Amino acid sequence: MKLNTNPINASPKIGILGGGQLGLMLIEAAIRFNLDISILDAAHAPCSKYTSKFTAGAFTDYDAVMSFGKDLDIITIEIENVNIQALLDLQALGKKIYPQPELIALIQDKRIQKQFYLDNHIPTAPFILTDNLADIETHADFLPAFHKLAKEGYDGKGVQKLNSIADIPLAFNKPSLLEKLVPFHKEITVIAARNENGETSTYDPVELIYHEQNMVDYLIAPAVISDNVSDKARQLATLVINKLELIGILAVEMFLLEDGTLLVNEIAPRPHNSGHHSIEACFCSQFEQHWRAILGLPLGNPALRSPAAMINLIGEPEFSGAVQYNGLDTLLRDASSYLHLYGKTETRPYRKMGHITILRNEHHSLIEAVNKLKSVVKVVA
Amino acid sequence: MKLNTNPINASPKIGILGGGQLGLMLIEAAIRFNLDISILDAAHAPCSKYTSKFTAGAFTDYDAVMSFGKDLDIITIEIENVNIQALLDLQALGKKIYPQPELIALIQDKRIQKQFYLDNHIPTAPFILTDNLADIETHADFLPAFHKLAKEGYDGKGVQKLNSIADIPLAFNKPSLLEKLVPFHKEITVIAARNENGETSTYDPVELIYHEQNMVDYLIAPAVISDNVSDKARQLATLVINKLELIGILAVEMFLLEDGTLLVNEIAPRPHNSGHHSIEACFCSQFEQHWRAILGLPLGNPALRSPAAMINLIGEPEFSGAVQYNGLDTLLRDASSYLHLYGKTETRPYRKMGHITILRNEHHSLIEAVNKLKSVVKVVA
Numbered sequence: 001m002k003l004n005t006n007p008i009n010a011s012p013k014i015g016i017l018g019g020g021q022l023g024l025m026l027i028e029a030a031i032r033f034n035l036d037i038s039i040l041d042a043a044h045a046p047c048s049k050y051t052s053k054f055t056a057g058a059f060t061d062y063d064a065v066m067s068f069g070k071d072l073d074i075i076t077i078e079i080e081n082v083n084i085q086a087l088l089d090l091q092a093l094g095k096k097i098y099p100q101p102e103l104i105a106l107i108q109d110k111r112i113q114k115q116f117y118l119d120n121h122i123p124t125a126p127f128i129l130t131d132n133l134a135d136i137e138t139h140a141d142f143l144p145a146f147h148k149l150a151k152e153g154y155d156g157k158g159v160q161k162l163n164s165i166a167d168i169p170l171a172f173n174k175p176s177l178l179e180k181l182v183p184f185h186k187e188i189t190v191i192a193a194r195n196e197n198g199e200t201s202t203y204d205p206v207e208l209i210y211h212e213q214n215m216v217d218y219l220i221a222p223a224v225i226s227d228n229v230s231d232k233a234r235q236l237a238t239l240v241i242n243k244l245e246l247i248g249i250l251a252v253e254m255f256l257l258e259d260g261t262l263l264v265n266e267i268a269p270r271p272h273n274s275g276h277h278s279i280e281a282c283f284c285s286q287f288e289q290h291w292r293a294i295l296g297l298p299l300g301n302p303a304l305r306s307p308a309a310m311i312n313l314i315g316e317p318e319f320s321g322a323v324q325y326n327g328l329d330t331l332l333r334d335a336s337s338y339l340h341l342y343g344k345t346e347t348r349p350y351r352k353m354g355h356i357t358i359l360r361n362e363h364h365s366l367i368e369a370v371n372k373l374k375s376v377v378k379v380v381a
Numbered sequence: 382m383k384l385n386t387n388p389i390n391a392s393p394k395i396g397i398l399g400g401g402q403l404g405l406m407l408i409e410a411a412i413r414f415n416l417d418i419s420i421l422d423a424a425h426a427p428c429s430k431y432t433s434k435f436t437a438g439a440f441t442d443y444d445a446v447m448s449f450g451k452d453l454d455i456i457t458i459e460i461e462n463v464n465i466q467a468l469l470d471l472q473a474l475g476k477k478i479y480p481q482p483e484l485i486a487l488i489q490d491k492r493i494q495k496q497f498y499l500d501n502h503i504p505t506a507p508f509i510l511t512d513n514l515a516d517i518e519t520h521a522d523f524l525p526a527f528h529k530l531a532k533e534g535y536d537g538k539g540v541q542k543l544n545s546i547a548d549i550p551l552a553f554n555k556p557s558l559l560e561k562l563v564p565f566h567k568e569i570t571v572i573a574a575r576n577e578n579g580e581t582s583t584y585d586p587v588e589l590i591y592h593e594q595n596m597v598d599y600l601i602a603p604a605v606i607s608d609n610v611s612d613k614a615r616q617l618a619t620l621v622i623n624k625l626e627l628i629g630i631l632a633v634e635m636f637l638l639e640d641g642t643l644l645v646n647e648i649a650p651r652p653h654n655s656g657h658h659s660i661e662a663c664f665c666s667q668f669e670q671h672w673r674a675i676l677g678l679p680l681g682n683p684a685l686r687s688p689a690a691m692i693n694l695i696g697e698p699e700f701s702g703a704v705q706y707n708g709l710d711t712l713l714r715d716a717s718s719y720l721h722l723y724g725k726t727e728t729r730p731y732r733k734m735g736h737i738t739i740l741r742n743e744h745h746s747l748i749e750a751v752n753k754l755k756s757v758v759k760v761v762a
Contacts, residue, residue, distance in 0.1 A: 006709035008722070024412055031409050031431055034722040034735075049433050050412055283717050283740075292713070301716040305686065328387035332673070335682040336664050341389070341415040354415075359664075 007295045008033055012073040015040065017059040019047030021342035021352070022078035022271050022287075025279065027051060029287035035295075040068040046343035062086045069095060076248065076294055078270055080108050081152060098294035099248040099269040106244075107269050111150045111177050117264055120243045122236070124264045125255065126180040133173045140165045144181040147171045159214055182263060184255035188223045189274035190237035191286050191302075192250045193293045200241060201289070202234040203282065203302040206274050208253075211314065213350045218311040218370050221277050222304060224363060229260055236262055249290040251275065273312065273352075280338050280357050281308035306336075306359040309366045313354035313379050315347040321381035323347040330376045331356060337373065346381075353379045388676045389414055393454040396421065398440040400428030402723035402733070403459035403652050403668075406660065408432060410668035416676075421449040427724035443467045450476060457629065457675055459651055461489050462533060479675035480629040480650040487625075488650050492531045492558050498645055501624045503617070505645045506636065507561040514554045521546045525562040528552045540595055563644060565636035569604045570655035571618035572667050572683075573631045574674045581622060582670070583615040584663065584683040587655050589634075592695065594731045599692040599751050602658050603685060605744065610641055617643055625650075630671040632656065654693065654733075661719050661738050662689035687717075687740040690747045694735035694760050696728035702762035704728040711757045712737060718754065727762075734760045 014030075016023050019041030027050050030037050038053035039045070048054045057064035059079070065086035069075050074096045075087065087101035106112050117124040130136050136147070143165065149158035149172050160170050161181070187210070191203040207223035208216050222230065237252040244250070251272030253265040275286035284292070284300025292299050313325070322345060331339055341354040356373055360366045395411075397404050400422030408431050411418050419434035420426070429435045438445035440460070446467035450456050455477045456468065468482035487493050498505040511517050517528070524546065530539035530553050541551050542562070568591070572584040588604035589597050603611065618633040625631070632653030634646040656667035665673070665681025673680050694706070703726060712720055722735040737754055741747040 006706065006713075008709055009705050027431065028409050028412050031405055032719070032721050034427075034724040036430065046415075049417065050408065050431055052430055052433060052435060054433060298710060298713045300713070303716070324390050325387065328389055329679060332387075332679045332681070335684070338413070340413050343415040 007297060011036060012295070013038065013071065015069055015072040015075045016047075016078055017041075017065065017068075017075065017082045018078035019045035019054065020078060021046060021354075023047040024050065024342065025276070025285075025287045025340075026078060026271065026290065028279075029285060029291055032288070033291060035291065038068070038072060040064065049343065059083065066090065074098065074294060076270075076290070077104065080104055080269065084108070096294070099246050099250075103244055103246050103269055107267055109150050110148050110153070110266070111175065113267065114177060114179075116244075122240055122243065122264050123262060125182045128178045130176050130178055133168055133171055136162070136168050136171055136178065137165060139178060142178055142180065143167075145178045146181060148177050148179060150175040150177065182255055182257065184263075185258045186223065186225065186256045187253065187265070188225065188233060188256055189219075189251055189253045189272070190233050191272060191275045191278070192237040192241040192252060193248070193289045193299050193302075194241045194246055194250070195293045195299055196247055196296045199299055200238050201299040201302050202237050203275065203278060203286070204304055205230050205233045206277070208274065211312075215314060215350060215352070216273055216312055218309055218374070219274060219277065220363070220366060221281055221308045221310070225256065229256060229262070232260075233262055236264065240264060240267060248293050249275075249286055276340070276355050277308040277310040277357050278302070279340075280359060281306055307362060307366055309358045309360075309370045311356045311358070311370060311374055311377075312352055313341075313356065313377065315349055315351040315353055315379045317349040319379070319381040320348050321346060323353060324380050325354075326378040326380055327373075327376035331373055334358070334369070334373070336360065337369065347379050388678060392417060393676070394419065394452065396450055396453040396456045397428075397459055398422075398446065398449075398456065398463045399459035400426035400435065401459060402427060402735075404428040405431065405723065406657070406666075406668045406721075407459060407652065407671065409660075410666060410672055413669070414672060416672065419449070419453060421445065430724065440464065447471065455479065455675060457651075457671070458485065461485055461650065465489070477675070480627050480631075484625050484627050484650055488648055490531050491529050491534070491647070492556065494648065495558060495560075497625075503621055503624065503645050504643060506563045509559045511557050511559055512555075514549055514552055517543070517549050517552055517559065518546060520559060523559055523561060524548075526559045527562060529558050529560060531556040531558065563636055563638065565644075566639045567604065567606065567637040568634065568646070569606065569614060569637055570600075570632055570634045570653070571614050572653060572656045572659070573618040573622040573633060574629070574670045574680050574683075575622045575627055575631070576674045576680055577628055577677045580680055581619050582680040582683050583618050584656060584659060584667070585685055586611050586614045587658070589655060592693075596695060596731060596733070597654055597693055599690055599755070600655060600658065601744070601747060602662055602689045602691070606637065610637065610643070613641075614643055617645065621645060621648060629674050630656075630667055657721070657736050658689040658691040658738050659683070660721075662687055662740060688743060688747055690739045690741075690751045692737045692739070692751060692755055692758075693733055694722075694737065694758065696730055696732040696734055696760045698730040700760070700762040701729050702727060704734060705761050706735075707759040707761055708754075708757035712754060715739070715750070715754070717741065718750065728760050
């Protein structure tokens with residue numbers, strides 16, 4: 001019957017490489033469409049509780065990924081640091097791998113990612129490639145700059161600010177890039193989605209407020225920017241996802257300069273910390289949007305139902321060990337705030353352990369609630 | 382440390398008797414609080430996919446329930462038809478059983494349930510107990526009435542309308558009750574919650590529109606009733622949950638008569654079909670509210686964020702076999718509608734296979750969307 005050709009009716013077997021918090025929220029969204037989800041990650045990863053099809057293994061390992069993927073129909077990721085060769089070989093066997101493995105490879109390497117921006121006339125901060133510490137010295141006039149490891153940085157790790165050559169001992173003696181320090185007004189992120197039909201959709205830009213450790217402390221949605229800048233940011237995110245021809249979700253982090261210029265900072269080809277508010281604040285969450293994009297379904301409505309803030313629950317620096325959360329009663333009594341815990345049993349300094357989403361009708365009340373809840377809800381041991 | 386005595390920090394081991402669609406939606410809500418969930422139901426029940434702790438067995442069987450519960454801290458249900466003796470014995474071993482087993486027993490038997498209303502001055506339709514068909518004949522003057530099996534009725538089964546003694550062959554030759562046919566204006570449901578501290582909360586009344594098979598076809602939230610009737614309905618639901626001293630969620634179905642009188646029809650001590658819209662339409666869903674109530678957390682905010690409708694996706698009468706869904710594309714393109722599938726692989730006539738939630742700003746658009754989507758989305762084989 002023609003009418004029931006919707007991909008949900010085919011009950012595809014879906015695998016996720018990675019079983020952390022993004023996997024958890026992907027499972028939440030998968031339950032609604034009754035998707036068949038298998039997960040590959042280290043034993044006891046957060047997702048292991050919430051699927052009957054959990055495989056303990058390394059998503060960085062060729063054999064582990066091949067063995068995991070061989071009976072699946074569609075494979076996706078919740079982390080970029082996966083074995084690309086296995087994904088390419090699974091793709092050659094006829095599996096759908098979304099986002100596409102060659103795009104994960106491009107994004108895994110910040111040097112190739114930067115070159116992609118240049119090649120496609122996507123505005124980005126000026127940069128220089130460096131292979132070792134000696135290289136940096138030859139570019140002293142390029143400082144102050146951020147030194148970024150080509151691979152494997154995350155959550156503020158693998159990034160070092162270099163103010164002058166005196167800071168070179170802090171830099172990475174590995175393939176990296178020096179990115180010119182650009183004085184920016186705000187950091188914003190736009191989450192874009194694109195499905196197999198080339199249909200695209202973008203969420204409202206969100207504004208990121210950073211923690212001392214280069215981690216997002218909280219975000220505000222929508223970003224407090226003009227409609228004009230918001231439109232430009234969404235167009236830029238659409239340009240990036242279209243140039244990549246990516247199928248799935250793409251988080252596009254941008255610098256907004258004082259003069260309104262937007263520069264693409266980094267991208268991530270998966271649901272992203274900058275989109276967690278979408279679970280409660282948007283008509284369609286970034287997690288459902290990811291499923292829609294990779295399953296060939298119509299994309300969902302990204303519009304905000306309410307202004308929102310999202311606070312990362314980060315391990316307090318002086319605690320390590322079995323996690324305990326302070327202040328949950330206060331949080332749970334807030335009439336329009338939401339707790340999300342990631343199921344990590346051990347806290348460590350600055351580890352991301354969960355998040356809080358706050359809904360309010362206007363910006364001032366949001367900031368007030370952020371400050372109140374940040375002062376009360378603490379991740380300790 | 383005094384501050385982190387919140388029950389979430391104790392990571393209790395929680396079991397659910399039943400692993401159908403209510404269990405699925407309880408798991409969705411459990412993921413956010415990272416709850417440790419075990420489930421007992423027949424092999425391949427919908428929940429079996431979404432937990433690593435699924436036990437195949439009968440929740441009606443004493444030994445199966447005892448064995449399932451012996452290492453758990455808290456046990457709850459998503460269906461009433463469970464082995465009460467095992468729950469009483471587990472309770473005696475110090476397990477928390479919420480809702481309490483003696484209340485599940487009371488509600489399992491519609492005759493005892495009705496007597497409870499009388500004893501507690503809770504308004505309900507007049508009734509007569511019958512043990513066999515001969516009993517009904519002696520009460521011919523009480524017809525027209527509904528004949529209801531004392532136990533094991535659900536989704537319109539176990540209920541038979543008797544217009545006159547000519548219909549007696551359709552009635553049940555088992556312990557049952559005859560409930561006077563009350564001409565009502567609307568059927569509404571209020572979902573109430575109550576935690577260990579005796580804190581209570583009620584959702585806005587919803588209005589139920591019935592299908593020919595005595596199943597809910599769709600519901601509208603909030604019910605189109607006066608504020609005065611709405612307040613009375615919430616007060617009545619609060620009275621019932623307080624009189625029961627129930628810990629958990631209680632769905633209170635009511636008849637609203639033309640003169641504004643409210644009569645309690647039936648109650649269910651668990652998340653309920655009449656509360657499915659709360660996932661997207663309310664600040665706190667009935668499923669999170671259930672966890673909050675039984676875990677001793679502060680109750681969540683039941684307020685509506687938006688008017689909503691919920692359509693049950695029911696197997697078309699002429700189809701049995703491997704399920705297929707027609708019209709999903711149209712549904713998924715609706716900017717503020719939501720698909721929930723229950724993971725039942727086989728459809729049968731009138732089987733509940735999923736639901737759709739629709740959000741709109743006002744009643745007229747809701748009804749329009751209900752009619753459109755009901756005509757397009759069909760459960761076939």
